[in-house]
Amino acid sequence: MxxxxxxxxxxGQGLPVAADPSAPNAARAEGTAGLPAALRWAASGLMWLTGPPGRAPLVPDGPVLGRAEAxxxxxxxxxxQLGRxxxxxxxxxxxxxxALLxxxxxxxWSANGSCRLLPAADGWIAVNLARPHDVDAVDALVGALGDQLGLVSADPCLHPVEQAWTALSVAVAARPAADVVDIARLLAIPAGELGGPRRPRPVRTVLCRSIEASRPHRAARPTPSAPASPRIGAAGAAAGVGAEPLLVVDLSAMWAGPLCAHLLGEAGMRVVKVESVHRPDGARGGDPEFYDWLHAGHESVALDFATPGGRALLRRxxxxxxxxxESSRPRALAQLGLDAGELVAARPGRTxxxxxxxxxxxVDTHPGPDPVAFGDDAAVAGGLVAWDRSGGDAVSPVFCGDAIADPLTGLFAAVAVAASVLRGGGHLLDVAMRDVAAWVAAPPDQGMAPPDGGTGPADRGVGPAGPVPWTVTGCDRDGWNVHQAGRTQQVLPPRPPQWGPGAREAGRARAAASGADTRTVVDALCPD
Known part of the structure; x- marks a missing residue:
């Protein structure tokens, strides 16, 4: 289902996909086929990341794992069908x-510590102080919320970040959630109001120039010196040995976009990551293993977007x-001279x-700047949380997984791109992290919101509060177990990426340094 x-x-978005009854089930491949949903959640490692510390881990109300497996x-x-x-x-x-971290x-508190759920006067919000700018802007946010003392009232013995959280928690409690989020976004602080049962589409086709029966652009460029790679031909079948792989230009950063690129690269496409020489992907400054996992095998190009020459090369x-x-706000793309709709319309077949x-x-329906979002706050805005009901009448949301809207969005984006390519391309696809989170968090029988439906949370309730068909026993020291339908599953820690025997030692899993392939790629793809 x-x-x-x-x-x-x-x-419904013009990307029909025929059923393939021979495809293996994801749960079967992981050895969890036949397990009840709560036990599969426990086996996945995601339950390890969901719930209050020191107490029983939790299961979200919606079939989050099942929809991701689908x-x-x-x-x-x-x-x-693409060939690999x-x-x-x-x-x-x-x-x-x-797992890596x-x-x-x-x-x-989010698993990585940067985002917190805060109670407002009429609901819950998530605020993410992931960057130094976000912490610095809290004083202005607190003042705008009516607390004139701002951070001055916070304990001076606390770390500056904790001072910010202390002042913010007090100021938020007296104001409506929507007001807090609106002001935070004006200050470019990532924030989201806990969403309700509204269920938007996770993928929208904004523009379609697809010609399913033909793919006129570079349908199969012979490359005798290149290794044999499948290429998608007129009707989506592999074009055969010796055809050049599809070219993916990855302008995205952080997690969701790079994960989409990673999956497309695994499927046989050539991925070229393009960054600014002045502002490379912020994920490069994080965990190197995580960055390698997403970017190994991709070529890296670094350009100076501040110069006409750099912007011209980017466009070429x-x-x-x-x-x-890309994961840029439309206004940022316009500053680089790129218009997605124009570039898709210019050549049917490009996705x-x-x-x-x-x-x-x-931005067409909301005044102010494009909102900044990260995986945890976007998930909350979509209603993707678990509910802690251990306090009796005091029910509170808790974060589900680790910045879960990011990897979910990367997966759904990859599905949409693959479906577009097999239809002949020519689509401008809009994939929003909040909407992906809302899609997977919805109850199984909940339909989608109408295309012109509202954009704000429809309900600030806490979801179904009835008894659940499973129990959780154990403790942090001895481990936790989930019991359902006469079966028991230990709550397992999250699984790290599998590099393969000796892959890291041999250097085959390393991501390219920023700009390492600039000259080679530019000479090959943008000859004078």
Missing amino acids: LLDELRSMLA AARLFGELSR AVWPDVATLLGGRA GLHRRGT LVERADVVI WVSITGYGRAY
């Missing part, structure tokens, strides 16, 4: 970073691309996927 609803959603299975079916079948391990996609559940690279991935926190159309 979950796979069927995903197919139906894609078909997307992974569909990507496997599509990638097999890739069956993503959902547990690793969603929990791999947490040794993260654990922290309740109303984009014009050569079969697939473009462009835009990955943002709230979607390309958000």
Whole structure:
């Protein structure tokens, strides 16, 4: 059923995908087929990351894992048609970073510690102080909320970040959630109001120039010196040995976009990552293993976007691309001289996927700047949380997984791109992290919001509060177990990426240094 609803959603966006009954089930591939949903959640490592610290881990109300597995299975079916079948391990996609960083559940604090759930006067909000700018802007936010003392009232013995959280928690409690979020976004602080049951589409086709029966651009350029690679021909079948792989130009950063590029690269596409020489991908400054996992095998180009020559080269690279991935707000793209709709319309067959926190159309219906979003706050805005009901009448949301909207969005974006390519391309795809989170968090029988439906949370309730068909026993010291339908499953830690025997020692899993391939790629793709 979950796979069927995903197919139906894609078909409604002009991306029909035929059923493939021979495809392996993702849960079966992971050895969890037949387990009840709560036990599969426990086995995935995601339950390890969900719930209050020191107390029993939790299961979200919606079939989050099941919907992610449906997307992974569909990507496997599509990638097999592209020429190289890739069956993503959902547990690793969603929990791999947490495994590498040794993260654990922290309740109303995100697993990585940068985001917190705060009670407002009429609901809950998530605020993410992930960057120094966010911490610095809290004083202005607190003042705008009516607390004139601001951070001055915070304990001076606290670390500056804790001072910010202390002052913010007090100021938020007296104001409506929507007001706090609106002001935070004006200050470019990532914030989201806890969403309700509204269920938007996780993928929207903004523009379609697809010609399914033909793919006129570079349908199969012979490359005698290149290794044999499948290429997608007129009707989506592999064009055969010796055809040049599809070119993906990845302009995205951080997690969701790069994960989309990673999956497409695994499926046989050539990925060229393009960064600014002045502002490389911020993820390079994080965990190196995590960055290697997403970017190993991709070529790296660094350009000076501040110069006309750099912007001209960027445009020429984009014009050569079969697939473009970007995670920039539309205004930022315009400053680089790029218009996604224009570039898709200029050549039927090009697929462009835009990955943002709230979607390309958000600024058309909301005044102010494009909102900044990260995986944890976007998940909360979509209603993707678990509920801690251990306090009796005091029910509170807790974070689900580790920045879970990021990897979910990367997976759904990869599915949409693969479906577009197999239809002949020519689509501008809008994939919003909040909307992906809302899609997977919804109850199984909840339909989608109408295309012109509202954009704000429809309900601030806490979801179903009835008894659940499973129990959790144990403790942190001895471990936790989930019991359902006469079966028991230990709550396992998240799974790290599998590099393969000796891969890291041999240097085959390293990401390229920023700009390492600039000259080679530019000479090959943008000759004078």
